Amino acid sequence: MTNSFTISTVNVNGIRAAVKTRNENNHGMLPWLSENTPDVVLMQEIRASEAITRKALAPALDDGWHLHMTESSVKGRSGVGILSRTEPTAVRTGFGSDEFDELGRYIEADFDLGGGPVTAASLYLPSGAALTDDPKDVEKYEEKVRFLDEFGPYLDGLRDDARQVVVAGDWNIAHTERDIKNWRGNRKNSGFLPHEREWVGARIDGGWVDVARTHHGDVDGPYAWWSWRGKAFDNDSGWRIDYHLATASLADRLQRTWVDRASAYDRRWSDHAPVTAEFA
Incomplete structure (x- = not known):
């Protein structure tokens, strides 16, 4: 019997693309699952129906993994899911x-992972846009604002519910200057706008714990998203927008966190790297 459990989060950037082996160096998501054996994997941007997702993940499901997910009403967009080694005791979609x-x-699910029930939730927060004169940018900007306005109180309710909860995923917000390599050049870009950063700060000030920041301390990164373009990955010019926020009772059990950064550009199977937290 193990003395700890691990919860990973990763934006797969399309499940069908994530499981493909593009060349001899790129092994895809399925070998990563086998090699790292997390207990729970929180996925974002699945961008496929459940039938297609189950087909893509068939080797893992045949190996005993359990899948629960939600589809987007807009075909080929969004979609979050939870892969787990054990069947959750309850699953809830939406907030x-x-x-x-x-x-x-x-999507969120309850698990018996030792030390009492744990709720693990997968979040894909809208990417938004900088506020410009372009109507499309205005629409994306306002959509993200509405999401934050609705989701903030829901998070506050989870925090106050006395459960052990972790909400992880692609937050699409870098909280501080430590969370983005080129923060000076991105001060007016979505994901690093003042009101977005303040929203994350309010959650943390209210009692949520950014477990990776707590573990790594006041250092740059570690980043988990890099643009496909240019030398962003090679230069580690990334963003830390994939992270775990945990309630204090669960954060107290944190042992370590890490980013499964690919060893080379051509070994990546998403523009995001998995981020894992291990709890006692």
């Missing part, structure tokens, strides 16, 4: 939003 629940951006 009670008339606008966002049908877009497949949030």
Whole structure:
């Protein structure tokens, strides 16, 4: 019997692409699952129906993994899911939003992982846009604001529910200057706008714990997203927008966190790297 459990989060950037082996160096998501054996994997941007997702993950499901997911009403967009070694005791999709629940951006499940029940949730927060004169940018900007306005109180409720909870995923917000390599050049870009950073800060000030920041301390990164373009990956010019926020009772059990950064550009199977937290 192990003395710890691990919860990983990764934006797969399309499940069908994530499981493909593009060349002899790129092994895809399935070998990563086999080599790292996390207990729970929180996925974002599945961008496929459940039938297609189950086909893509068939080797893992045949090996005993359990899948629960939510699809987006917009075909080929969003979609979050939970892969787990044990069947959850309960699964809930959405957070009670008339606008966002049908877009497949949030799912949570309860597990018996030792030391009492643990709720693990997968989040894909809208990417948004900088506020410009372009109507499309305005629409994306306002969508993200509405999501934050609705989801913030839901998170606050989870925090106050006395459960051990971790919400992890692609938050699409770098909280501090330590969380983005080129923070000076991105001060007016979505993901690093003042109101977005303040929103994350309010959650942390309210009692949520950014477990990776707590573990790694006041250092740059570690980043988990890099653009496919240019030398961003090679230069480690990335963003830390994939992270775990845990309630204090669960954060107290943190042992370590790490980023499964690919050893080379051509070994990546997503533009995001998996981020894993291990709890006692």
